[in-house]
Amino acid sequence: MSEPSYADALPAQYRLHWYVLERVLGQGGFGITYLARDTNLDQAVAIKEYLPVDVATRRPDASVRSRTEDQGERYRWGLDRFIREARTLAKFDHPNIVRVHSVFEINNTACMVMRFEEGENLGALLERRRTLPEEELLRVVLPILDGLELVHNAGFIHRDIKPDNIYIRADGSPVLLDFGSARHSLGHARTVTILVAPGYAPFEQYHSSGENQGPWTDLYSLGATCYRAISGIAPLDAISRSKGILGSTREILVPASTIGSGRYSPGLLKAVDHALEFAEKDRPQSIAEWRTELTAAAKPATRAAPPTAATAPAAAPAASLRGPLIWATLGALVAAAAVVLWLVPTEDRKKFADERDRFESQRREFEQQKTRDDKRREEEESARKRQREAEKLQTAEMNKQRAEQEERRKRDLEAKRKEDADRARRDAEVRKRAELERKREEQARRAEPVAPPPPKKAPEPAPAPAPAPAPAPAPDLVALAAQARARGNDAESLALLRKSADQGNARALFALGEIYAAGRGVPQNSFQAYVWFSRAAHAGNAEAKAKAEQVKAALQPAEVQQADRLVR
Amino acid sequence: MCPAHGRAVATALLAVLAAGCMTQDKVGDAINEVNTVFRGQYESILAQKGTRVFAVNHQAAFPGVRTAMFRLGMRMDSQDAGLGYLNFSAPAPRPLNLQEWREVAQADLPMMREIAARHVGLIPSWFISFEPEGLEIVLNATVIPAGAGSEVSLTMRMRQVTPPPSGMPRREYAPPTGVHKGLDKIWAQIERELGVKSRSP
Numbered sequence: 001m002s003e004p005s006y007a008d009a010l011p012a013q014y015r016l017h018w019y020v021l022e023r024v025l026g027q028g029g030f031g032i033t034y035l036a037r038d039t040n041l042d043q044a045v046a047i048k049e050y051l052p053v054d055v056a057t058r059r060p061d062a063s064v065r066s067r068t069e070d071q072g073e074r075y076r077w078g079l080d081r082f083i084r085e086a087r088t089l090a091k092f093d094h095p096n097i098v099r100v101h102s103v104f105e106i107n108n109t110a111c112m113v114m115r116f117e118e119g120e121n122l123g124a125l126l127e128r129r130r131t132l133p134e135e136e137l138l139r140v141v142l143p144i145l146d147g148l149e150l151v152h153n154a155g156f157i158h159r160d161i162k163p164d165n166i167y168i169r170a171d172g173s174p175v176l177l178d179f180g181s182a183r184h185s186l187g188h189a190r191t192v193t194i195l196v197a198p199g200y201a202p203f204e205q206y207h208s209s210g211e212n213q214g215p216w217t218d219l220y221s222l223g224a225t226c227y228r229a230i231s232g233i234a235p236l237d238a239i240s241r242s243k244g245i246l247g248s249t250r251e252i253l254v255p256a257s258t259i260g261s262g263r264y265s266p267g268l269l270k271a272v273d274h275a276l277e278f279a280e281k282d283r284p285q286s287i288a289e290w291r292t293e294l295t296a297a298a299k300p301a302t303r304a305a306p307p308t309a310a311t312a313p314a315a316a317p318a319a320s321l322r323g324p325l326i327w328a329t330l331g332a333l334v335a336a337a338a339v340v341l342w343l344v345p346t347e348d349r350k351k352f353a354d355e356r357d358r359f360e361s362q363r364r365e366f367e368q369q370k371t372r373d374d375k376r377r378e379e380e381e382s383a384r385k386r387q388r389e390a391e392k393l394q395t396a397e398m399n400k401q402r403a404e405q406e407e408r409r410k411r412d413l414e415a416k417r418k419e420d421a422d423r424a425r426r427d428a429e430v431r432k433r434a435e436l437e438r439k440r441e442e443q444a445r446r447a448e449p450v451a452p453p454p455p456k457k458a459p460e461p462a463p464a465p466a467p468a469p470a471p472a473p474a475p476d477l478v479a480l481a482a483q484a485r486a487r488g489n490d491a492e493s494l495a496l497l498r499k500s501a502d503q504g505n506a507r508a509l510f511a512l513g514e515i516y517a518a519g520r521g522v523p524q525n526s527f528q529a530y531v532w533f534s535r536a537a538h539a540g541n542a543e544a545k546a547k548a549e550q551v552k553a554a555l556q557p558a559e560v561q562q563a564d565r566l567v568r
Numbered sequence: 569m570c571p572a573h574g575r576a577v578a579t580a581l582l583a584v585l586a587a588g589c590m591t592q593d594k595v596g597d598a599i600n601e602v603n604t605v606f607r608g609q610y611e612s613i614l615a616q617k618g619t620r621v622f623a624v625n626h627q628a629a630f631p632g633v634r635t636a637m638f639r640l641g642m643r644m645d646s647q648d649a650g651l652g653y654l655n656f657s658a659p660a661p662r663p664l665n666l667q668e669w670r671e672v673a674q675a676d677l678p679m680m681r682e683i684a685a686r687h688v689g690l691i692p693s694w695f696i697s698f699e700p701e702g703l704e705i706v707l708n709a710t711v712i713p714a715g716a717g718s719e720v721s722l723t724m725r726m727r728q729v730t731p732p733p734s735g736m737p738r739r740e741y742a743p744p745t746g747v748h749k750g751l752d753k754i755w756a757q758i759e760r761e762l763g764v765k766s767r768s769p
Binding site for chain 1 (some may be wrong): 578607610611614618631634635638639646647648649651652653655708710712721723725740
C-alpha cells in the first residue's frame with residue numbers, strides 16, 4: 001500500500017474493526033479495493049472502501065471527506081447508495097456473483113466486505129492468449145449470464161462488465177466482480193457516471209440522463225467482452241462508433257461474424273453482433289433472450305471445430321502470413337460498408353438521417369456535459385491548489401512556532417541549569433567559610449588554655465543539603481477517566497479505568513460496574529456490571545456490595561455462579 | 569435452541585383469553601410454571617455439560633471460543649479478554665438450524681402444552697406453538713486458566729426482541745432439548761476450532 005499510485009489508500013496493517021489490511025488490489029473511480037485478513041475467522045477477504053476520487057479525499061486521520069463543502073451532499077448521497085447497494089448485493093448468493101459478506105461505516109466512509117476470489121482475471125488471460133476458443137468462451141459467459149439474471153431480476157444493472165471484472169477461478173468457473181458501478185436501480189436513474197470502460201460501455205452510458213439503460217446495457221458489455229475474446233481486441237468505443245455511423249469518420253465496427261468467421265459457429269457470432277447493436281432497442285432486451293441465442297449457437301452440429309489459441313488466426317496475426325491478408329480483407333469490408341451506407345435506398349437514408357439526428361443531439365449533449373465537467377474539474381483543481389498552498393503556509397507557520405517554543409524551552413533550561421550551578425557554588429562557599437571559622441576558633445582555644453572558655457558560640461549551621469526532589473505523585477487514573485468522560489471520550493475513560501482496575505483500585509472497579517450497569521459508552525451488560533461491583537466490594541468499596549446485589553437480580557443463578565468464578 | 573417462548577405462549581393464550589375462556593392471570597401462571605420447569609432442567613443440564621476443560625492455554629482458547637461462536641452464526645456483543653468474558657447473541661433458533669429446531673419442538677412442545685393445560689385447560693393449550701420469531705438467544709462464555717489448560721463455561725438465555733404483552737411474565741429459559749442440542753453443538757464446534765477434545769472439569 002505504499003505504492004505511489006495509491007496515494008489515497010490506507011496503509012498496510014491498518015485495522016478496520018477485526019479486518020487487517022494487507023495490500024491494495026485495485027482502485028477505481030468510486031473506491032479502493034484491498035486484500036485484508038479477517039482476524040476473527042482467519043481468512044482472506046476483499047474490502048472495497050468508498051472513496052469517489054472526484055469528490056472526496058483522504059485526511060491525515062484516515063477519514064474520508066468531501067473535497068469541498070459543496071460536494072458534501074453529493075458525497076453523502078453516494079455513500080448512502082454504496083451502503084444500500086452492498087445490502088442488496090449481500091442478498092445474492094450465486095456462485096458466479098461475488099459474495100458480499102458485510103458492510104460497515106467507518107472513517108466517515110463505508111467498507112464493503114466481500115469474499116476474496118483467487119484466480120486470474122479474464123483481461124489478463126486474454127492479454128496472454130489473445131483469444132478463447134468457442135467452448136471455453138461459453139464456459140465463461142453462460143454462468144455469468146445466470147448470475148447476472150439474478151441481479152437484473154432484483155432491479156440492478158452492473159454497468160461495468162469488462163474482462164477485467166470477470167475472474168476465472170482455479171477450477172475454471174467464472175465470477176463477476178466489482179459492482180461498484182451498479183449505482184442505479186432500474187427506473188430510478190439519477191446522474192450517471194462518465195467513468196465508463198471504453199469499448200465495453202454502450203453509447204447510452206455516456207449520457208447524463210441514463211434513462212435508456214437496462215439489461216441491454218450489460219448485454220452490450222458482455223457482447224463486447226465476447227468480441228474481445230473472439231478478435232483479440234476490444235470493440236471500438238461507442239463514441240467513435242457514433243461518429244462512424246454519422247459519417248464524420250470512417251470508423252465502423254467490424255462485425256464479429258466477419259472477424260470470427262470460420263473459427264466460431266455462425267450462431268455465436270450472430271448473437272455477439274446482436275448484443276453489440278449500437279441502438280439499445282436493436283439489442284436483445286433480456287438475459288433470457290440472449291441466452292437462447294447463445295445456447296442455440298452452442299449446439300455441436302452448428303459449431304465449427306474450436307480452434308486453439310495457437311491455431312486461431314486472430315491469436316497471432318503478426319506471426320502468420322495470413323495476418324496481412326485478413327487485415328486487407330477487413331479493410332476492404334470497411335470500405336465496402338462505407339459505400340453501402342452511402343448507397344442505401346431512400347427510406348433507409350431517412351432512417352439513418354433520423355438516427356443521425358438523434359445521435360448528433362446526444363453527442364452534443366455529451367460534449368456539453370464534458371465541457372461542464374472539465375470546467376468543474378479545473379475549478380476544483382484550482383480550489384485544491386489554493387487549499388494546499390494555505391495548508392503549506394499554515395504548516396510553515398506552525399513549524400516556526402514550534403521552533404520558537406523549542407528555542408524558548410532550551411533557553412529556560414539553560415538558565416535553570418546556570419541558576420542551579422550558582423546556588424551550588426554559593427552553598428559550597430558558605431560551607432567552606434563555616435569550616436574555616438570553626439578551625440580558627442579551635443586554634444584560638446588551644447593557644448589560651450587557662451583562660452576561661454569563652455561562651456560557646458553556636459556554630460553557624462551548615463546549609464542543609466538541597467532536598468532530593470519528591471517523587472512525582474502517581475496520576476489519579478480515576479480522576480483522569482472522569483475528565484475524559486466529561487470530554488465525551490468514553491473509550492479513553494474506559495481504558496483509564498480498566499488500567500486502574502487492573503492495579504486493584506476499588507474506585508475504578510466500582511466505576512466500571514456503574515458503566516456496564518448503565519451502558520455508558522458500552523453495551524449495557526448486567527453480567528459485567530456484577531463482576532466489577534463484586535470485585536470492587538472485594539477491594540473494600542463499601543457501596544459496591546449493595547450495587548452487586550442490585551444487578552444480581554437481573555441474572556440467572558447459573559450466570560451468577562459463572563460470574564463469581566471471574567471474581568475469584 | 570430457543571424453542572418455546574413467552575411471546576408464542578402469550579399470543580396464543582391471549583387469543584383464547586379474548587374468547588372468554590380464561591383469565592390473564594392464568595396465562596401468567598402458565599408462563600411462570602413453564603419458566604420454573606425449564607429453569608430446573610436447564611440448571612441440571614448446565615451442571616452436567618455447562619463447563620468443559622480444554623488442553624490449550626488462555627491465549628489460544630479465548631479467540632478459539634470467539635471464532636467457534638462466529639462460525640455458528642452468533643454475533644459478539646461484548647468481550648473482555650482480561651476478564652475472560654464473551655457475550656453473544658443471535659436471532660433464535662441460532663446456534664441451532666431449522667431442522668434441529670423442529671426436533672426440539674417435537675420433543676418439548678408436548679411438555680409445554682401439558683404444563684399450560686394445568687392452568688388454562690386442555691383445549692386452549694393446543695393453541696400453543698413453538699416459533700422462534702421475536703426471540704434472541706443470548707450466550708455468556710467465560711474462559712479462565714485451569715492449570716496448563718483453560719476452563720470454558722457457558723450459560724444461555726432467551727431474550728424477547730419485542731416487549732412482552734403487558735402484564736405477561738418473560739420467558740427466559742430455553743427448552744431442555746434445545747439446551748442439550750445447543751451445548752453439544754457449541755462444544756463440538758469449539759473442539760474443532762481448538763483442535764483438541766474437551767473433558768469435564
